Amino acid sequence: MTRGERLAEQLDWHWRTNLRPRLDGLADEEYFWEPVRGCWSLRPRGTSAAPMSGGSGEWTMDFASPVPVPAPVTTIAWQLAHIIVSCLGYRVGWYFGGQDGAVPRRM
Numbered sequence: 001m002t003r004g005e006r007l008a009e010q011l012d013w014h015w016r017t018n019l020r021p022r023l024d025g026l027a028d029e030e031y032f033w034e035p036v037r038g039c040w041s042l043r044p045r046g047t048s049a050a051p052m053s054g055g056s057g058e059w060t061m062d063f064a065s066p067v068p069v070p071a072p073v074t075t076i077a078w079q080l081a082h083i084i085v086s087c088l089g090y091r092v093g094w095y096f097g098g099q100d101g102a103v104p105r106r107m
Contacts, residue, residue: 041075
């Protein structure tokens, strides 16, 4: 088994056994729920009040650089986007060349 196949198998296992079962049945209201004012989330482009927002589609992700102390509370939507884009996306680019062989920039 190649390193890439092993990694894909591990990611698939974690998705099927740990993450996906916890997301089944989650409604948009829960996914985007902001328990306090000033939460970071995913938002339609142009609607963020965060210091910065990033993304190339209709939705953007709230963030700031440097991250404020204390860090803002984040929604489930933000946490998943952070893991998928900022963590996994960066590593895919680093280890497998990403799109056009480039290492993606962090948001």
